[in-house]
Amino acid sequence: MNVHRAWDVCARELKLSPRSPLVFFAIAMPLLITFLVSSVFGSLFDVSPELAIVDLGDSVVTAAAVELEGIETTVITDASTLRQRVEEHDFDAGIVLPAGFDADVAAGGHPDLEFYVSGESLASTRIILAVTTLELVRGVEGSDPSVTVIVTPVGDQDFVPISDRFLPLMVIYAVMVAAMFLPAASLVDERENRTLDAVLVTPTRMSEVLVGKGAYAVALAVILGIVTLALNGALAGQPLTMTLILFVGSVMLMLMGLALGLWARDITTMYTAIKAGGIIIFLPVIFTLFPGLPQWIPKLVPTYYFLQPIYDVAIHGHTFMDVVPELLVAVAICAALVPLVAWVARRSEHQLAMTV
Amino acid sequence: MTGSRIAAIIGKDLREFSRNRFFVFITLLVLVAYVAVFWFLPDSVDETVRIGVSNSVLSTDVGGVTESGTAGFALEIYASEEELQTAVEEGRDGIVAGIAFPPDFFESAAAGETPTVRLLIPAGLPPEIQLLLEGAVSEIAFGVAGVAPPVDPITEAVVLGTDRAGNQISLREQMLPMILIMVLMVETFALSSLIAVEVQQRTVVAILATPVRIVDFLAAKGIFGVGLALSEVVLLGLLIGAFAVNAPAVFVILLLGAVLVTGFGMIAGSYGRDFMGTLLVSMLFMIPLMIPAFGALFPGSSPTWVKVLPTYGLVEALIDVTADGESWSQIAPSLLLLAAWGLAAFAAGAFILKRRVATL
Numbered sequence: 001m002n003v004h005r006a007w008d009v010c011a012r013e014l015k016l017s018p019r020s021p022l023v024f025f026a027i028a029m030p031l032l033i034t035f036l037v038s039s040v041f042g043s044l045f046d047v048s049p050e051l052a053i054v055d056l057g058d059s060v061v062t063a064a065a066v067e068l069e070g071i072e073t074t075v076i077t078d079a080s081t082l083r084q085r086v087e088e089h090d091f092d093a094g095i096v097l098p099a100g101f102d103a104d105v106a107a108g109g110h111p112d113l114e115f116y117v118s119g120e121s122l123a124s125t126r127i128i129l130a131v132t133t134l135e136l137v138r139g140v141e142g143s144d145p146s147v148t149v150i151v152t153p154v155g156d157q158d159f160v161p162i163s164d165r166f167l168p169l170m171v172i173y174a175v176m177v178a179a180m181f182l183p184a185a186s187l188v189d190e191r192e193n194r195t196l197d198a199v200l201v202t203p204t205r206m207s208e209v210l211v212g213k214g215a216y217a218v219a220l221a222v223i224l225g226i227v228t229l230a231l232n233g234a235l236a237g238q239p240l241t242m243t244l245i246l247f248v249g250s251v252m253l254m255l256m257g258l259a260l261g262l263w264a265r266d267i268t269t270m271y272t273a274i275k276a277g278g279i280i281i282f283l284p285v286i287f288t289l290f291p292g293l294p295q296w297i298p299k300l301v302p303t304y305y306f307l308q309p310i311y312d313v314a315i316h317g318h319t320f321m322d323v324v325p326e327l328l329v330a331v332a333i334c335a336a337l338v339p340l341v342a343w344v345a346r347r348s349e350h351q352l353a354m355t356v
Numbered sequence: 357m358t359g360s361r362i363a364a365i366i367g368k369d370l371r372e373f374s375r376n377r378f379f380v381f382i383t384l385l386v387l388v389a390y391v392a393v394f395w396f397l398p399d400s401v402d403e404t405v406r407i408g409v410s411n412s413v414l415s416t417d418v419g420g421v422t423e424s425g426t427a428g429f430a431l432e433i434y435a436s437e438e439e440l441q442t443a444v445e446e447g448r449d450g451i452v453a454g455i456a457f458p459p460d461f462f463e464s465a466a467a468g469e470t471p472t473v474r475l476l477i478p479a480g481l482p483p484e485i486q487l488l489l490e491g492a493v494s495e496i497a498f499g500v501a502g503v504a505p506p507v508d509p510i511t512e513a514v515v516l517g518t519d520r521a522g523n524q525i526s527l528r529e530q531m532l533p534m535i536l537i538m539v540l541m542v543e544t545f546a547l548s549s550l551i552a553v554e555v556q557q558r559t560v561v562a563i564l565a566t567p568v569r570i571v572d573f574l575a576a577k578g579i580f581g582v583g584l585a586l587s588e589v590v591l592l593g594l595l596i597g598a599f600a601v602n603a604p605a606v607f608v609i610l611l612l613g614a615v616l617v618t619g620f621g622m623i624a625g626s627y628g629r630d631f632m633g634t635l636l637v638s639m640l641f642m643i644p645l646m647i648p649a650f651g652a653l654f655p656g657s658s659p660t661w662v663k664v665l666p667t668y669g670l671v672e673a674l675i676d677v678t679a680d681g682e683s684w685s686q687i688a689p690s691l692l693l694l695a696a697w698g699l700a701a702f703a704a705g706a707f708i709l710k711r712r713v714a715t716l
Contacts, residue, residue, distance in 0.1 A: 021633050021635070021636035022636075024636070025635075025636060025639070032643075048482070048484060049484050068487065069483045070482055070483025070484035070485075070486070070487055071484055071487070083516060085657075086516050086517075087516035087517040088517075088657040089517070089657075090657055093513070095509070105506045105507075108506075109506070110506055110507065111506070111507070113507040113509060114514070115507075115509035115512060115513045115514065116513070116514050116515075116516050117513045117514070117515055117516070118515075118516060118517060119515050119516060119517035119518045119519040119520055119521075120517060120518070120520050120524075120525075122401065122403035122428065122521075122524060123403040123404065123427045123428030123521045123522070124403050124404055124405045124428040124429065125403075125428070126427070126428055126513065126521070127405070127427065127428035127429045127488065127510070128405070128428075128484050128485070128487065128488045130509040130510040130513060131487070131488050131491035131492060131495070131510070132484070132487050132488070132491060133507075133509045134491065134495065134505055134507065134508075134509055134510070135487070135490070135491045135494060137505075137506055137507050138494070138498075138505070138506070140506075141506050143498075143503060145493075145494040145495075145497035145498050145501070146465060146468070146469070146470045146471075146497055146501055147465065147470060147471055147472075147473055147493060147494065147496075147497035148470055148471070148472040148473070149472075149473050149474075149475060149490055149493055149494075150472060150473070150474050150475070151474075151475045151486070152474050152475065152476050152477065153477055153478070153479065154441055154444050154445050154454075154476045154477065154478055155444060155445035155446075155478040155479060160480075161480070189630070268549065271635070272383075275386060276385055276386065279389065
């Protein structure tokens with residue numbers, strides 16, 4: 001194989017990339033997914049009870065409620081808006097504190113407290129907000145319960161918040177589009193437009209075309225993977241380790257992409273195959289999101305062996321040596337894919353020769 | 357415009373679509389996957405916080421908290437603190453945390469002493485649950501001391517809107533409109549691909565060289581697009597039980613949804629220069645069109661900018677019928693909005709495609 005010719009193919013891919021919608025797609029997708037996960041899906045699963053307060057008398061309850069951790073408190077100016085927004089479930093509950101509320105409570109009175117709950121709020125959320133409201137009012141009353149409460153952490157403290165568990169999803173998107181979709185689409189496109197035939201009548205061989213396209217895809221995927229990790233603050237101070245893991249993962253997906261691009265007879269078939277096979281590639285992501293599911297299942301999927309090391313380094317603070325076993329499996333999978341790609345390439349070359 | 361010419365073009369499109377057996381197989385496979393995912397989703401909402409309690413000190417109603425718990429708050433009693441700690445660590449019986457009362461809690465509290473209560477908190481416990489536990493312990497202590505609460509938000513709460521306590525909309529029900537809309541969106545791409553190929557390969561020019569007029573061509577593409585999207589989404593709807601309530605209304609909503617996505621499919625197909633270009637243009641439409649469906653997963657009303665998106669009426673009408681069982685008159689505003697967007701998108705799609713064909 002001639003390295004110069006492979007480099008020429010790679011340089012041609014680079015030169016054509018600004019015109020390719022797929023490259024735009026590959027670059028925009030990690031940014032979009034990062035935005036969606038951080039702003040939308042993170043809050044979908046980490047929903048805190050939401051309390052609205054109308055304070056007609058500058059009560060200390062309002063200030064204390066705003067400071068509460070775990071409850072989103074919003075101050076609203078009028079009671080009718082509060083009732084309307086609670087009814088629409090913009091808030092789980094709302095309280096209206098009348099003027100002179102604090103003084104009345106401090107004097108031992110039982111003032112009227114309008115406490116509204118949304119019909120759509122969960123029963124557990126209602127009780128949390130009711131008990132919390134009661135405790136805030138107890139604070140105004142100035143009485144302390146005669147009990148000492150000690151908080152004791154128990155069990156495995158290695159808990160991963162849901163927002164962190166989305167990390168593999170973002171990484172797989174960044175890497176898959178660039179490493180797998182890009183070379184596959186490029187090969188199919190070249191075969192459909194017969195430009196691959198034109199290239200192969202020159203001294204350039206199929207292996208050099210594949211190496212050139214693959215190198216470009218891997219380089220782009222690694223860069224996008226690093227950018228995605230950096231955007232999410234997940235480089236964990238180990239950029240070299242992350243780069244190496246991303247490199248292995250990108251090579252794995254690139255080899256799958258080349259095999260797919262050589263096998264698919266047209267772009268629709270390729271797109272459909274990715275649509276169907278995507279669930280297998282994404283399987284480890286689902287199991288990271290839901291750790292209660294049996295964790296042996298994702299180990300049957302090749303992408304697990306680079307997604308898990310990234311997750312372990314970024315979230316659990318593992319070092320390179322800790323993730324070597326998984327990474328070795330990933331390298332072995334890459335090695336096993338090479339003969340497959342070579343076989344599909346020979347078959348494809350044969351078909352091209354027959355159609356020229 | 358003649359029916360036979362339109363039928364001939366539809367027949368050609370149908371043959372072209374079904375010729376790729378792999379594509380048809382995978383389309384069916386994806387449908388099956390959607391159905392499997394749907395039925396895998398939980399069909400109920402657990403709205404109870406389960407707390408473990410050691411030493412059964414709660415044999416009497418104290419501060420509104422009893423052994424049986426209260427709405428949204430259930431108690432599991434364990435014989436000893438060690439047993440409770442093990443249960444919390446293992447998440448046994450669904451408990452999320454524990455309260456370890458000392459065996460002499462009542463005696464100490466009644467004697468004016470200050471007993472110590474341990475809260476057993478696993479990692480990742482939401483802070484609001486800890487607030488609930490601390491509040492519950494505090495109220496029990498107040499109850500023992502005979503200090504009545506100054507206000508009673510637990511029993512005197514006013515429920516606004518339909519009270520869904522015990523009858524919450526499950527994740528499965530929430531996902532139903534989203535799954536249907538996702539299938540409709542994917543069909544946007546399927547139709548746009550067919551149109552793009554027709555434009556790129558200039559077969560449309562060949563077709564228009566026959567007695568077929570442009571209006572026949574546009575009508576055929578529109579009917580084929582609506583038929584393709586509608587048949588797939590109706591099949592999916594049947595498999596996931598979307599027609600269980602007010603089936604005619606659901607059918608009309610899906611029909612208007614199919615008209616809407618067909619319009620966008622014609623626009624995307626007109627602008628796509630090749631497969632990837634068509635995919636990109638389709639994605640540019642699909643992403644904003646999906647937002648109202650995602651928004652439905654969140655509690656509360658949608659922001660104003662979401663309400664102006666074309667699929668907002670589609671999502672609202674679907675949720676109102678399938679989740680809330682609303683009648684024709686109740687969904688009429690959403691339906692009218694959807695119909696207006698559907699007609700506008702279809703007219704825009706037909707106009708743009710006509711102009712694109714004229715340039716060939």
